[in-house]
Amino acid sequence: MPDTLTRLPSAQPDAPVQAAHDRVYRGLRQQIMHGELPPGHALTLRGIGKAFEVSMTPAREAVRRLSAEGALTLSASGRVTTPELSNDRIEELAQIRALLEPELGSRALRRAHLALIDRMEAINESNARAVNLHDPVNYIRTNLEFHRTLYLRAQSPAILGLLETVWLQLGPTMRVLYTRLRRTTPPPYHRHILEALRAGDDAALRLAIRTDVTQGLKHLQN
Amino acid sequence: MPDTLTRLPSAQPDAPVQAAHDRVYRGLRQQIMHGELPPGHALTLRGIGKAFEVSMTPAREAVRRLSAEGALTLSASGRVTTPELSNDRIEELAQIRALLEPELGSRALRRAHLALIDRMEAINESNARAVNLHDPVNYIRTNLEFHRTLYLRAQSPAILGLLETVWLQLGPTMRVLYTRLRRTTPPPYHRHILEALRAGDDAALRLAIRTDVTQGLKHLQN
DNA sequence: CATGACGCACTGTGATCACATTTGCCCGAA
DNA sequence: TTCGGGCAAATGTGATCACAGTGCGTCATG
Structure with a gap:
């Protein structure tokens, strides 16, 4: 569990205390939308978790959300990649x-x-x-x-x-x-x-x- | 953990062995799209889990996916309801x-x-x-x-x-x-x-x- | 040198738990 | 009757773990 400080209201009063999964979601979303990742780039839940300093759980939720939006592709076995479009x-x-x-x-x-x-x-x-x-x-x-x-x-x-x-x-x-x-x-x-x-x-x-x-x-x- | 039987290939050969979260997703999605739930109807992760006989984890993933599609609304505190549209x-x-x-x-x-x-x-x-x-x-x-x-x-x-x-x-x-x-x-x-x-x-x-x-x-x- | 089989490391899945927050309700005071 | 305070139940969140399936590299074999 991260420091309780991260749970305190941020300095900006209108910025909601973002949940971990939301922070991961926003980070990945920006990387994908801005073209920081090539098509077919593979991601792992544990890797995402490590990159954002969270456990697999928020990483999984962010991935689930992004794949629902078509920003990520899930293989039949659940592997996560950026989409390779026909x-x-x-x-x-x-x-x-x-x-x-x-x-x-x-x-x-x-x-x-x-x-x-x-x-x-x-x-x-x-x-x-x-x-x-x-x-x-x-x-x-x-x-x-x-x-x-x-x-x-x-x-x-x-x-x-x-x-x-x-x-x-x-x-x-x-x-x-x-x-x-x-x-x-x-x-x-x-x-x-x-x-x-x-x-x-x-x-x-x-x-x-x-x-x-x-x-x-x-x-x-x- | 459910019976291992549920993991065996189904009788229909082309039906992929659906993951629990996918089964929950499909079930909820159909209820929502077909208008079985009124606007503003509240759902809980534990309730969904019980209804589909799974734990909170697959329920949460299904909800995350559906809310990404706009089929469900998440309140600031994470409460789940069907959307009340303006x-x-x-x-x-x-x-x-x-x-x-x-x-x-x-x-x-x-x-x-x-x-x-x-x-x-x-x-x-x-x-x-x-x-x-x-x-x-x-x-x-x-x-x-x-x-x-x-x-x-x-x-x-x-x-x-x-x-x-x-x-x-x-x-x-x-x-x-x-x-x-x-x-x-x-x-x-x-x-x-x-x-x-x-x-x-x-x-x-x-x-x-x-x-x-x-x-x-x-x-x-x- | 090419090919295929084996095995191990890796990956996603789902259950469970502790915890902080929120919600709803009840009771008492104005 | 109405409003407010406080408490207990309920709820979402995130970490962790066991497990099963996948995929890839390696090594032996042709």
Whole structure:
């Protein structure tokens, strides 16, 4: 049992005292979504437990939760790996993104204001830096942050939640994708998205988002 | 530890020897999706364990998995209940259905054959019987089966998987909905769906599905 | 050199237990 | 009657353990 100090309310008053399994869940989730792990990477409950300094029990619960979201694959014998997606599955997930994200963008458009667009602009610059440094993890992270910043304005938590599970499933695959291709320019359609936002043009925004989403994953022909 | 007999391969050769936590998961999942539990219904790990004749451990894993799918709600202190959805959340989930289901229907249309339509027709009759008997559980079950039978033909497992988690979240809410309203006629748009399928009319099918999905949940004004 | 069988280390599963927290209820006071 | 305090039962959490199945490396054999 860890020190009782870890059970005391944290310094930040609104931060709930997170349970061990939740801490493990969040840690693993971030690693997967940001593409820190390649597809097919094997994990063990004891290894996860050691990494987060907990026993197998919270590790197991975090794994169970993540596999329910499709972020991890369980073999028939219970072995845990990051998912290796077939081409069909990748295409299907891209189609889901192409279905949900324009809808979220459109909903956000009505509530968008200048400060939001400025923030997205700044994130996009971080994204461009990550491209120059050939840093896949930061590339994926800032790319998702760009999209999420917009979608948060849609005030549609259920749709966004669903979308995040799709992102999760694609995390390891995106890693190999962005590691493989050595671009030096940021995603071109981010500019289109920003322009459509400024213009308040719904149709253009939907098209730009759909293209951005589809484009990125099209390069992946196994 | 249960009898070792339960570990032996089952009589059906292709039925995998399901782990205890998986059996619990499937049992609870069905209860929730079919509307056997009202919203806000409280569950306990020890109670679940006793009901399925297992210890707390598999019960906890099943609950963790279901709550990751939105089928159960965990309070801050870890208490487990079926979700009580706000009106906003219900509308949002209905909009997701209205987004995904016409797409699945359209994909299935290209592969649909007469035997499929006949099967759907038969399910629809079971559905009508459930309406007459004012049997919410069988109503929900046959209604979902009607839709799923069609969507399975879409050959889009990722989208269908996502959609099923939406159905799961709506299960308890649908129970109160269908218990409250005392109709004697089956959902009228099922006929439209079948007609559009027979005619091979994509636009009509999309509209019929969207209307069927939206209609059902519109009656729910808290 | 290739191949297959053996065995051991490793891994997930489920039961059990101690513990801290929460919940619900009862009783007494205003 | 209503509100509040306190206690006991109930509940989730996490650690630990025994066990069975898996998988991989090794070694012997062809």
